[in-house]
Amino acid sequence: MTVLADTAVAARFPVLAEREDVVYLDSAATSQTPRPVLDAMDDYYARHRATVHRSVYPLAAEATELFEGARERTAAWLNGDARGTIFTKNATEAINLVAYSWGRANVGPGDRVVVTELEHHSNFVPWFVLCKEVGATLEVVPVDDEATLDLDALDRVLAAGGAKVVAVGHVSNAAGTINPVADIVRRAHAAGAIAVIDGSQAVPQLPVDLAEIDADFYAWTGHKAYGPTGIGILHGRCELLDAMPPFIGGGHMIASVALDEVRWAEPPGKFEAGTSAVAEGIGLGAAVDFLRELGMASVRAHEHDITAYALERLVEIPGLQIMGPRDADRRGALVAFTLDIAHPHDIAEILGSRGVCIRAGHHCAQPLMKRFGVGATSRASFAVHSTRADVDALVDGVHEVRRIFA
Ligand SMILES: Cc1ncc(COP(=O)(O)O)c(C=O)c1O
Structure with missing residues (x-):
């Protein structure tokens, strides 16, 4: 059980409540809008x-x-x-x-x-x-x-x-x-x-x-x-x-x-x-x-939990490399990665066809991409409404990408 799950946070976001086909993992690009806003x-x-x-x-x-x-x-x-x-x-x-x-x-x-x-x-x-x-x-x-x-x-x-x-x-x-x-x-x-x-x-x-x-x-x-x-x-x-x-x-x-x-x-x-x-x-x-009202300590604790879980699950995948700090204490609620056998845009497209919304590209940070010798990464980012099931959908999708490209 994650920190904010009991408050049924996801239900307060109309897009998430109405669109069961959407697993939204792109809040670092733009967040969804809760009903009170x-x-x-x-x-x-x-x-x-x-x-x-x-x-x-x-x-x-x-x-x-x-x-x-x-x-x-x-x-x-x-x-x-x-x-x-x-x-x-x-x-x-x-x-x-x-x-x-x-x-x-x-x-x-x-x-x-x-x-x-x-x-x-x-x-x-x-x-x-x-x-x-x-x-x-x-x-x-x-x-x-x-x-x-x-x-x-x-x-x-x-x-x-x-x-x-x-x-x-x-x-x-x-x-x-x-x-x-x-x-x-x-x-x-x-x-x-x-x-x-x-x-x-x-x-x-x-x-x-x-x-x-x-x-x-x-x-x-x-x-x-x-x-x-x-x-x-x-x-x-x-x-x-x-x-x-x-x-x-x-x-x-x-x-x-x-x-x-x-x-x-x-x-x-x-x-x-x-x-x-x-x-x-x-x-x-x-x-x-x-x-x-949610409390920023609870927001951080919730997203830390989701991020730690994502880091733990994503490292299972062969050929996947994560950019940035290895532990969730030192990072915000996102995980950017590359996969040896597929381009980030292909990964994002295949995930998108499964309803999993992630961003692929240079993330308006080209000097950093150059530092790591990549043109682009895939990025999943989390929010107050994210759940471990969302992370599972991400990981299943990346396994599917591997199957398609292997
Ligand atoms: C770290 C950071 N700074 C600045 C921006 C720019 O935000 P905006 O396009 O809303 O001005 C972004 C958006 O991606 C960002 O992630």
């Missing part, structure tokens, strides 16, 4: 729809209250500050906001920006572009054979001086590695750099305490955390947000506009130009409530 968005559209922050009639005040309430609950859930909690389109936009707005103002020729071999392209490409544009050097911290970061290499880069930014993922979407982000933030600060953490894979599955991690910026994305698509979050240190120029200009992000002078609004409005994704923000607030 759909209800919260429906409630906004059906009963409270108006634009936010602008009008004073009751309907608009209700919409603003729902939207701002979602921000406050999201910040409080992660022990963050609502003023420094910015709604973005997704994690990609959140990280680009930092790279463009803070980066262009603070990184110059000869400076160093430090990333790692584990990064999703969202936490690699914006820094690559910044470095090219301003003449800074991009330093890449390597990983060992279990896709664990080489922190001595990080220290060597930082000791060389000139580091302005250390940008690291909390949990790798491609290898599953959980990085010691609070420790990395301390090392970055000791070297005079800011720390930017990509928490896209961490927020849905680990207890995250922003005050404890103490990053300058922490980005994540709603659609992997049981929220809707089109909404992400950037938590930023308020002093930095106050000093930064805006990212995008337009309505809502200003205090005043004259022909010869524009003054910015206070954060978070300063970084939320244009009409907000209102329903999506409200939906994300409901996703946060859903996770808070």
